[in-house]
Amino acid sequence: xxxxxxxIFTTELTNDSLIITESMGVKEVSxxxxxxxxxxxxxxxxxxxTPSSAINVAEAETFTVxxxxxxxxxxxxxxxxxGCTLKIVAIV
Numbered sequence: 001x002x003x004x005x006x007x008i009f010t011t012e013l014t015n016d017s018l019i020i021t022e023s024m025g026v027k028e029v030s031x032x033x034x035x036x037x038x039x040x041x042x043x044x045x046x047x048x049x050t051p052s053s054a055i056n057v058a059e060a061e062t063f064t065v066x067x068x069x070x071x072x073x074x075x076x077x078x079x080x081x082x083g084c085t086l087k088i089v090a091i092v
Contacts, residue, residue, distance in 0.1 A: 006027065026091070032088075034085045035059060040079045
């Protein structure tokens, strides 16, 4: 399926959060930080017993997550604290 056949979701988060779950059907999400305050992205999966931890998305950085083939992103937490603006584009 091409991007043109998929739906596109866009939003800006400021002092807010977005939790992407499996039921949303998101295949890809890109997060761009348009501010000087870092936002975070955290997965929910453990890898060999080690839990996921937050990854900072700093000023002018982009973080992208792609699901493999026909799968979707199951659980991903995106947090934009006070003073942070994250621009989000998701393919569903």
